[in-house]
């Protein structure tokens with residue numbers, strides 16, 4: 570019995586889906602092979618897995634397919650990977666994302682790398698978990714454009730090859746809860762760490778060169794970056810106003826739209842900084858093109874406005890110090906990079 574379960578799981582992961590079609594018409598038994606995640610150096614092992622959605626190999630494999638499947642969108646052209654593509658730092662390389670029928674959104678796509686560590690999801694923190702987050706884009710009119718979650722579920726139900734995979738992973742057919750649970754499980758395995766910085770912290774004195782070391786001193790010292798970019802992923806998961814976009818006639822008020830608190834006007838969630846060299850352009854509106862530009866912005870203390878975070882002050886950095894900060898951020902690139910290929914879809 571054990572052997573069969575193991576074998577089916579292996580088949581699931583290794584073979585094209587058509588190869589493991591059922592012989593009998595009775596439902597497949599649920600199988601729960603625990604998924605072992607290798608935590609890269611520098612990250613902690615609390616992946617914030619909700620109690621009702623333990624990580625299993627079956628869910629991760631299914632979630633990977635759904636993540637790349639454009640049939641979750643209204644016209645069958647857009648998948649999660651369209652805007653969070655492994656080849657583009659798990660983002661989209663655009664200032665503002667583009668969804669179905671080439672419609673523009675209003676914000677820059679954050680990376681999915683290490684998103685499981687965030688205490689809330691989205692720039693304004695409006696979703697508490699990855700499961701809840703994944704429900705958003707499917708019915709967002711300018712992203713995947715479904716008029717209701719049921720329509721996405723119907724599309725997935727129509728694919729015969731998905732049925733046995735859902736049975737195995739969840740013991741039931743597709744619904745919006747288990748679709749998003751599978752996607753979230755897959756996202757929890759997209760981890761970035763073991764950067765030059767982590768190896769340095771771990772005792773390898775030579776992992777950083779002199780410039781990167783200077784950048785590290787500044788980041789944690791004079792430049793005060795770590796006031797907000799802190800911890801394993803370099804984010805406090807809190808909301809701050811740096812003044813980005815505040816000059817617009819109708820600025821995006823970010824966190825304020827959720828809390829309606831005056832002090833939250835123009836505040837956005839501190840983004841994580843690992844693999845930051847791979848996710849240009851930057852900021853919630855994609856308005857800053859390079860890391861050099863970001864440093865210039867911090868050097869002048871951000872953009873003045875009534876809600877500017879009190880931690881934002883001019884830094885008085887020299888040209889050499891600016892370069893060092895950029896070099897330090899580049900030393901946060903993961904090795905290896907969490908690359909995932911698009912799986913064969915059922």
Ligand code: HEC
Nearest residue numbers: 649652666667668676677678679684690691692703706712
């Ligand atoms: C059309 C482009 C687009 C598509 C399609 C899309 N996203 Fe996003 N995603 C975005 C943008 C833009 C944001 C930020 C929106 C905001 O903060 O209001 C975002 C935010 C996120 C976040 C939050 C990350 C963080 O650090 O806060 C996660 C996780 C995520 N998306 C995963 C997904 C998943 C899973 C899917 C598929 C179900 C998906 N996205 C589909 C563009 C897209």
Ligand code: HEC
Nearest residue numbers: 792794796797809813837838839840851852853867878880
């Ligand atoms: C007061 C808190 C705070 C401080 C201090 C701070 N940051 Fe940020 N950082 C943020 C927030 C919030 C954002 C997103 C702002 C937005 O889009 O409106 C951000 C955005 C960024 C981005 C763009 C990330 C992306 O994915 O778009 C980079 C790079 C960055 N910060 C690096 C730094 C560096 C380097 C320093 C030190 C010089 C620093 N930050 C200091 C809070 C802070």
